[in-house]
Amino acid sequence: MMVLWGRLSSINVRKVVFTLQLLGIPFERREAGGTFGVVRTPDYLARNPNALVPLLDDDGYTLWESNVIVRYLAARDADGGLYPADLRQRFDAERWMDWQQTTLNGAGREAFIQLVRTPAEQRRQAAIDASVAATEPLWDMLDVQLAKQPYLSGQALTVADIPIACEMHRWRGLPLQHRSRPHLEAWYARMIALPAARGVLDLPLS
Structure with a gap:
């Protein structure tokens, strides 16, 4: 069984949990980071020298960096349909993932x-x-973008939608006035309606 280290209050851990649940992959999650500590222990640092979460262990193969883990899981389970086979569509999806990390999150x-x-x-x-x-x-x-198509990279859910849905969950949870954006809201409604979103996009912020 896969082991995932990280607390669910982390947006980056939520991305990975959402992906695992979308793909139906059994996993064990171990609390780490924040008040849980763990990330500075020698054992953890040997697996992830950044001392951050998430960290994934797939039968001895360890991986860190949330969006990379999402890509790995989607590529590992090609039948799950999250990682487009078409090269251009795949990199369009990856572009949105990188944009989330470099632009939207910041x-x-x-x-x-x-x-x-x-x-x-x-x-x-x-x-x-x-x-x-x-x-x-x-x-x-x-x-x-979502006025053109139901999902960020086209007609189907892909890895592009996962990190941005987690970002949207965090933003919508803030005590701010949120302007109406009908296409974005319709997309997010589709995301939170997924059974895999339970325990991820329905959590209060902390």
């Missing part, structure tokens, strides 16, 4: 840190405002 992270993980009396409104200003146009961009 824009919205500070609002999450300030509003969820920072005591109210220590919050910096300027940091929240800057994060919101950087993130809102990115959701607009996604709404335009």
